[in-house]
Amino acid sequence: MQTVQFFKTKKAALSIVSSLSNTSKMPGLSWGISAKLCKTGAKLAKMEGTVCADCYAMKGSYSMYPAVAAAHGKRLEGYNADRGAWVAAMVRLIDGQECFRWFDSGDLQSPDMLRDILEIVRATPATKHWIATREVMFVKTVMAELYPAGLPANVVIRVSDSKPDAKLSIDRAGITGNVSQVYSKHAAPQAGAHVCPAPTQGGACGDCRACWSKSVVSVTYKIH
Ligand code: SF4
Numbered sequence: 712m713q714t715v716q717f718f719k720t721k722k723a724a725l726s727i728v729s730s731l732s733n734t735s736k737m738p739g740l741s742w743g744i745s746a747k748l749c750k751t752g753a754k755l756a757k758m759e760g761t762v763c764a765d766c767y768a769m770k771g772s773y774s775m776y777p778a779v780a781a782a783h784g785k786r787l788e789g790y791n792a793d794r795g796a797w798v799a800a801m802v803r804l805i806d807g808q809e810c811f812r813w814f815d816s817g818d819l820q821s822p823d824m825l826r827d828i829l830e831i832v833r834a835t836p837a838t839k840h841w842i843a844t845r846e847v848m849f850v851k852t853v854m855a856e857l858y859p860a861g862l863p864a865n866v867v868i869r870v871s872d873s874k875p876d877a878k879l880s881i882d883r884a885g886i887t888g889n890v891s892q893v894y895s896k897h898a899a900p901q902a903g904a905h906v907c908p909a910p911t912q913g914g915a916c917g918d919c920r921a922c923w924s925k926s927v928v929s930v931t932y933k934i935h
Pocket residue numbers: 905906907908909915916917919920921922923930
């Protein structure tokens with residue numbers, strides 16, 4: 712049984728959620744957890760040539776700084792302690808944001824986590840949500856159960872390709888309607904994909920909102 716809670720203040724909500732990410736790149740806040748917990752990603756990391764074998768979230772500030780690891784741990788603890796309270800707290804913190812990114816690090820841990828995030832999406836209709844994931848089966852399961860006719864208008868789930876320079880797979884793009892890809896340093900970006908402009912604009916999104924746009928089927932990023 713989930714707890715129904717309402718949070719009058721953001722401070723009270725943060726006592727449940729612990730923290731959100733506020734990266735210099737993004738136009739809004741994000742939530743992420745340790746990439747060491749990725750389920751499909753852990754399998755892919757053992758396979759040479761996959762994006763996960765050279766995961767950016769396992770390098771640099773995402774993994775080298777104890778404070779980041781501790782923050783990721785506390786976020787997951789907050790989620791696991793009381794999912795109902797966590798959903799209510801996240802709604803309190805996200806409501807009013809133009810856009811929100813899920814999983815700047817890490818990935819969905821279960822179908823329940825996706826159900827909970829979609830509950831937050833439903834409760835924050837003025838906020839655009841972007842969920843990046845490799846957990847295809849979680850997505851298929853929850854979409855069939857909750858949204859067989861299509862996801863809500865304010866959420867884009869981008870199923871991430873496993874290998875750099877892969878051509879757009881129509882099957883993969885058909886799961887949610889949106890995918891993300893990467894291209895390597897010595898290859899051209901995938902034809903037809905929106906090429907992330909962040910590297911040419913100081914590492915920031917600026918005015919670009921392609922990742923949150925359903926009409927942009929594929930976004931491709933230069934590999935880190
Ligand atoms: S494609 Fe646009 S919205 Fe997505 S990360 Fe790059 S700059 Fe940001």
